[in-house]
Amino acid sequence: MENRVILIMGAKYSGKDLCARALNEIIGGEVVDLDELVEKQTGKTPRELFIEGHVGFKKAEAHALASVIHGTLLQKEGENLVIAAGGGIIDNDEAMALISKARVPSADRQLITVFLEISAETSWQRIVDGSNDGGLPPLINTNNPKETHLALHNRRAKAYRAVAGITILTENKSPEDIAGEIADSLSKI
Secondary structure, rough: OOOOOOEEEEOOOOOOHHHHHHHHHHHOEEEEEEEHHHHHHOOOOOOHHHHOHHHHHHHHHHHHHHHHHOOOOOOOOOOOOEOOOOOOOHHHHHHHHHHHHOOOOOOOOOOEEEEEEHHHHHHHHHHHHHHHHHOOOOOHHHOOOOHHHHHHHHHHHEEEHHHHEEEEOOOOOOOOHHHHHHHHHHHHH
């Protein structure tokens, strides 16, 4: 199970980064947190970029993804690469075009998409619990943030399911258990 690019996607606080690191312990290779890479490349957090304008953030996110997928960062031939995407990558047309192109079997290193499915309620609770580090995410910082979150979560979950090569239900599971399920699914591809 080598030379694969595994992109872990899902809602904010679905455990993408923790699961990517746990999966890496099983399959080896490199791990990239796309949000961290965006910050390293731009000098600004994704939240700061998004507040400045979502177009700039989306360009930075797509640029970071392209640099990883096309091998200008970290990738060593023959090694796996696990990427933890940001929660809103599904709404980034440029990034999704890169993902779509990299998913085809003729790509240099085929990308396999994994959707970590979490309930809207669990996601909401984690967002509220994590909001002490800078407030609610800009997209749901509205007059009715919970309702806005629910609509956004449901729309994105449907879109993630449509592009996922593997979908893992994550409720009440540890990152290690989820990573084990992902590795098992990968072994069957």
